[in-house]
Amino acid sequence: MTSFHTDLDARGVAVVTIDGPPVNLMTVAMFLELATEFERLAGDRAVRVVVIRSANPEWFIAHFDVEAILGFPTDHPPAAELNGFHRMCETLRTMPKPTIAEIAGRVGGGGSELALSCDMRFAAPAAIFSQPEVALGILPGGSGTVRLPRLVxxxxxxxxxxxxxxxxxxxxERWGWINRVVPADELRPFVDRLAARIASFPAHAVAAAKARVVAAEGTLTDDLLAEGDAFNATLGGAGTQAAMRRFLELGGQTPDGERRLGELAGQVSGAPHVGVDGESNPS
Known part of the structure; x- marks a missing residue:
């Protein structure tokens, strides 16, 4: 079952709408389908701008499927080329057309890394961001350790x-993780207007301008390869498997559990929770 759909309007704005209830979990199937779709959009001359949004206002993408990660092998040799997730994220960063993430609700882990790979990110006031991987004995292995420091x-x-x-x-927003916060009822019109405005400009000029900005970042390949190797190395770390299983036992990947992801991540190891209000509470 496809976990998203794409609509292309007459202006050349392609809208990819994530729709994988209940929490838009980044399953292996969703990842493979999205990777293929982003490659297609990158090469489609009719596409001027790519917008990614969710059909569920409560979640953009929760995170990558922890049950799937539990099945990953723990004896990877050093990588000679980018893994599939890194390639998907680099497609978003380097394709010759702007990519925009519209984030109305929660986004974490691999979903956050996908959004970080887009050229622009706009969010509603209710949006929540997280990279919960270290609590599970791993690290953000889908480009988070490479992209987030460059932004914030x-x-x-x-x-x-x-x-x-x-x-x-x-x-x-204050950190620079996202471009700006937009009132919930104005978020979609704002993103639609910006995408249409960019799509109206000469495509060759848009592509050339984006290419120069991307070039100013320098190559990320070596850092992404190193991140991938580091992620693979954590999979066999002491306590990693137990931490991921505990996460699932506590309600990870269920709507109730994902609504309190920061608190839940702390409960895996008994750490205190510092919520979005800044107050510390024991987990």
């Missing part, structure tokens, strides 16, 4: 990645 700086990236707690939309 070293210290804030480490707060998010090591703290594994919820980051509210206002904080994410």
């Amino acid at each position: 700086g070293r210290s804030r990236a480490l707060e998010a990645i090591l703290g594994c707690d919820d980051i509210d939309a206002t904080t994410a």
Whole structure:
């Protein structure tokens, strides 16, 4: 079953709508389908702009499927080329057309990494961001350790990645994780207007301007390869399998559990929870 659908309008704006109830979990099937779709959109001359949004206002993409990660092999040799998830994210970053993430609700883990790979991110006030992987004995292995520091700086990236707690939309905007917070009822019209405006400009100029901005970042390949190797190495770490299983036992990947993801991540190891209101509560 396809977990998203794509609509292309007459202006050349392709809207990819994630629709994988109940929480838009990034399953292996969803990842493979999205990777194929982004490659197709990158090469489609009729597409001027790509917008990614969710059919469910409560979740953009929860995170990658922890049950699937539990089945990943723990004896990977060093990688000679980018893995499939990294290639998908790099397609979003480097395709010759702008990519925009419209985030109305929660986004974490691999879903956050997908959004970080887009050229622009706009969020509703209710949006929540998280990288909960370290609490599960792994690390953000889908480009999070490479992209987030480049956007928010070293210290804030480490707060998010090591703290594994919820980051509210206002904080994410202040940090530079997202472009801006837009009132919920204005978010979609805002993104639609921006996408249509960009699509109206000469495609060759848009592509050339984006290419120069991407070039200014330099190549990310070596850092992504190193991140992939580091992620693979954590899969066999002491306590990793137990932490991921505990996460699932506590309600991870269920709507109730995912609504309190930062708190739940802390409960895996008994860590205190510092919520979006900044108050510390024992887990």
